[in-house]
Amino acid sequence: MELLTPASPGYDRARRVRNARIDRRPALIARCADADDVTAALALARRRGLPVAVRGGGAHVAGWGTCDDGMVLDLSGMKRLEIDPDARLAIAEPGLTWGEFDAATQQHGLALPGPRNTDVGIAGHTLGGGVGDLSRQFGLTSDNVVFFDLMTADGRRVRASADEHPELFWGLRGGGGNFGVVVRFGFRLHPVTHVLAGPLVHPARHAPAVLRTARDWLATAPDEASLVALAWTAPPVPFVPEQLHFERSVVLIPTWFGAPEQGDEVLASLRNVGPRPVSDGVRRMRYADYQRLLPSPPGFREQNVYNRGELLPELSDAVIDDLLTRWAAAGPNFSVVLGALGGAIGRAPAGPTAFTHRDARWFVEICAQWYGAPESAVHLRPALDGWRALQPVSRGPYLNLLPDPEPEWVRAAYGPATYERLVRLKTTWDPDNVFRFNATIPPRLEEDTREA
Structure with a gap:
């Protein structure tokens, strides 16, 4: 285990997380190489009375992988991965990113539902529920967990x-990092090697019709199909025609994970009905290449981010129109992402979990990403107004994209019954609230227990 203090070389870089808006100064950073290091670091934190922030990939928008004055338990060096292709089982440590995990599982033609951003860590994504493009077919990431090996605040494994x-x-499976430090995940894998997928690029004027077409298509699409839609100011990425670089446009990325001979028919209504795309990049590709279609931007660690995700039971015309009106009125650093839910997510294939809002059919992400002043009202205001406008129709926020840690939003992410059940669990496993730099579920105090 390597320990860094504010006086150590490399401390300033080590304390940073992906979101440049987050500027915390921990008293100690413990870089762990294995589970024994985690045990030793937790013992040191107990002796010094330090709360603990746990960092895997460090990508959460709220900056939960760091803290002021406490200990950062940096697990990014814990990257061991064992794969049993016959049993379709992976045993993974929490420092792995999705790019690293996918590269290893794809050697065996296997995959796990996860995010398309390969720089995101596997640990936080899984503990927050975990939505991915494979989720309509195989459930959430957390639905595919077979076991967790956990280190508790008092040193038990x-x-x-x-x-x-x-x-x-x-x-x-959905309650976040409230109960301890997961040092190993056991994952159930699924056979996936190739997909039929790619970007359909439209100019901004087509946005209302395109998003309605996408919504109606998803309503009858098989579970093997998925979709993400982006309303953005297009960066100069290869799949966007040059005439639309730095211009407002809408991109649909449909995906077919099923039998290849059915894919063209399933995706036809998106490709050939309504406004025709100016660019059609749908093709058969390796799953690993598909996961890299939307890479992180250059210098992403210097980028300020305020992204919030809301879970919607439906995507009405009124919601589409309001989102597009806000997008058109905002600056070029504001974007909207729509992701397909439903399918196996709603069926909870592994039984009940702490991820509550399974009846949601759409994931709506309101995004503000910029360089410069971290608290720029020009960039923050459209995003704040955007998610607030969704509250009358939202089931609740998505824990993995919740930049607002106030208790009311943590409760909304779970709903009353699940939240109370999680409070009881927190009281059992972390009664001193050592692990509180997250979407905190505070333990019930002794006096609260007596009153109850």
Whole structure:
């Protein structure tokens, strides 16, 4: 284990997370190489009375991978991965990114539902539920967890699974990092090698018709199909025609994971009905290449980010029109991302979990990303107004894209019944709230228990 203090060389870089808006100064950074290092670091934190922030990939928009005055438990060096292709099982440590995980599993023709951004870490994404393009077919990332190996605040190592500590297993699948430090994940994998997918690029004037077509298509699409839609100011990425570089445009990225001979028919209504795209990049490709279609921007660690995700049961004409009106009125650093839900997500294939809003059919991400002043009202205001306007129709925020850690939004992410169940679990496993730099679920105090 390597320990960094504010006086150590490399401390300033080590304390940073992906979002440049987050500027925290921990008292100590513990770089862990294995589970024994995690045990030692937690013991040191107990002796010094330090709260603990846990960092895997460090990508969460709220900056939960760091803190002021506490200990950062940096797990980014823990990257061991064992794959049993016959059992379709992966045992993974929390420092892996999705790019690293996908590269290894694809050597065996296997995959796990996860985000398309390959720089995101596997740990936080999984603990927050985990939505991915494969989720309509195979469920959330957390639905595919077989076990968690967890280090508790008091130094115990426990395994949570359907058979061991089942209530903790329930809470770790969507309840975030509230209960301890996961040092190993056991994942169920699925056969995936190639997909039919690619970008359909439209000019901004087509946006209302294109998004309605996408919505109507998803309503009857098989579970093997997925979709993401972006309303953005297009960067100069290869799949955007040069005439639309730095111009407002809408991109649909449909995906077909099923039998290849059915793909063209399933995607035909998106490619050939309504406004024709100025560019059609749909093709058969390797899953690993598909995961890299939307890479992180250059200098992304210097970028200020305020992104918030809301889970919607439907995408009405009124919601589409309001989102597009806000997009048209905002500056070039504001964008909207729509992601397909439904399918296996709603069926909870692994049984009940702490991820609550399974009836949502759409994920709506309001994005503000910019360089310069971190608290720029010009950039923040459209994003704040955008997600607030969705509240009358939102089921709740998505924990993995919740930049607002106020208790009311954490409760909204779970709903009343699930939140109260998580409070009881937190009281059992972390009664001193050591792990509070996250979407915090505070333990019930002793006096609250007596009153109850």
